[in-house]
Amino acid sequence: MITILKGGLSEVRGFSFAGVRAGIKKKGLDLAIIKSEVGSVPAAGVFTSNLVKAASVLLTERNLRGGKLGAVFLNSGRANCFTGARGERDAEEIAGRVARLLGIQPGEVGVLSTGLIGAPLPMAKVRRGILRAVARLSRNREESLRVAQSLMTTDTFPKEFAVATRLEDGTEVRIAGVAKGSGMIRPKLATMLAVILTDARATPGGLRLALRNAVEGSFNMITVDNDTSTNDAVLLLASGLAGGREISARDIDPNFQEALNCVTRELAKMIVRDGEGARHFFEVRVEGARNSYEAKLAALAVAGSNLVKAAIFGEDPNWGRIVAALGASGAYFNPLNLSLWFEGKGKTVYLVREGRPVGNPDRAKDIMRSKEFVIGIQLGEGKATAKAWGCDLTYDYVRINAKYRT
């Protein structure tokens, strides 16, 4: 039902975009604008649960109260967080400038920033960057890639994903997104920065609900380092150009939801694959939990455990640490019913079966040598399941984060 498309944001009708170098970061693209070609359109957002929110997050949350956006500004290099009254003025100036240049209202501009906390935006560079981006606006495949590149901080590759699906009434709709990671990633509401575009017809309430549903099983189920950023945000804008049945809070087309889940999940997994310093990417699959809340707790506890992550870096099947992480997760289970396995390279190796260690753990080493594998867990208490995604804790994670500011 869902077709994966190659063209990133350019696959979705109704938007133009551009990514440029403004000079905020030491090198590379660092500023982007996404514009709706059909004026202000229904939009929704999910934002960080951190008490300390960036000035840009606060402004975007406020602007979304109207349920519509006509453009989104994005920058990397500086987070515009903990920058006081000046940071608020800067975010407002950005919204105002972008609005004026595009002929929309300042309250219809989303502003998202990522990068160093506590340092103000270099506004002279930002102003020139905005002019340059507006001049470049297009729907090219290559420009979508440039937008994704503009968001990168410690990311090693740009993240974009696009799909097409059919609503139940037969209408083809498309959904595409760009995202960035890759440190300060923890599952607590939104956990990073992403903009998702669709050409479906939708109400703001419908987008909000569909986005919350999608984030729940994707961006909220990944962890790189258990740290929650002050700038995390996911935006969803709908141009409506595909026509067809309107997505509303009372009536979310299941195919649309499924396609949106797919986009957020794939972007979320890209973020973890590109986790700072990561060498291995793993999926934690929990089955048999009493309820879905506990299934998620268990999956995230294993994906987020420093000791599990270090063992995976060492390709050491130290399953005792998985058991310890599960036991401390808050999910209930009887250790006598616990089963635990590794899956990868087309093989499944059980290390624990119904409470009993089975065979030599080193049988799992071969699976752990591959870049991606699954840790399977059966709690034996009920029917609820969950998946979480994590990466290993490596020397490079420490190196990257020991000297981020300087």
Added chain:
Amino acid sequence: MITILKGGLSEVRGFSFAGVRAGIKKKGLDLAIIKSEVGSVPAAGVFTSNLVKAASVLLTERNLRGGKLGAVFLNSGRANCFTGARGERDAEEIAGRVARLLGIQPGEVGVLSTGLIGAPLPMAKVRRGILRAVARLSRNREESLRVAQSLMTTDTFPKEFAVATRLEDGTEVRIAGVAKGSGMIRPKLATMLAVILTDARATPGGLRLALRNAVEGSFNMITVDNDTSTNDAVLLLASGLAGGREISARDIDPNFQEALNCVTRELAKMIVRDGEGARHFFEVRVEGARNSYEAKLAALAVAGSNLVKAAIFGEDPNWGRIVAALGASGAYFNPLNLSLWFEGKGKTVYLVREGRPVGNPDRAKDIMRSKEFVIGIQLGEGKATAKAWGCDLTYDYVRINAKYRT
């Protein structure tokens, strides 16, 4: 009021002890016995909150229901956790053998194990080790050090601490403890392995309450890696030989409590100083929280943040990460009232004062170069305070934990 003593467990009247090599670990001492010289005595314990508890923890919890212990067995190298019915039999056999050799009841023996999860104890070696330890029992200073050494896994130094104080009635009492860390350390009830002895007169209920009070501000306020072990346990035994006022749940001598707090706090700090791979040790001092629960949340969030810990390893005063950790901690504060400083080498350097960044963060670099320093935080909301202790996240932490099992 509190005098620090040099002799470890040998400072406390009424106990003998021994540490030996049984051959459970690849090298070094790995088995110890502590014996009360006056028969079974009042005792209390605090244990891991992990759902998966080692067989030894379960047995010791059960034996403590009677409120008395006559001896404690300790081993390192194998945790005797997730070892099924065999693990339970092994723990019971240990208690039975120790009891028979010392002429007490099996229900009066505490059994504590630490090490690899999921592998059974090598019982032939354990049996020989018990015989050897019982034969060596003494009150020597050097034997106390051997007990502390017997507990070590990835620890790099043995941990013991002893003090003397006077009860309000003038009686001198002594308290001494041994402990081990140094990975899988997270503040959640007990967080490691420690045995504390005193010659004070006490009821089991008095010891239980005093121990809970002491653990709350010590072992529960340290973090190495946010992982909670399956084997954490703190035991407190009281020989009563000092005489004087009895410590009971209704009447805990404040000087006794203060001295006990001192012993648990110093042992807790030793564990963090010896955190796996740690190069820096830091105290997080939170002031001005709305209540003491939020003060603790805030302090532990900063001490436990991977990003803060990596920045400290890099000696990088990236205070934005401290702000982000505080904002995600669950403690309420208004960012406009937040102040933040580093203290060390006799200097105090403010980085944020009432919501505003002040001066170049690099002024704090010199303090961060020292092995130990303080991160000060004023939330500006109330009067509650808390202290937590943490260590940096280093290449060595990753190296040690990438290959622990093998």
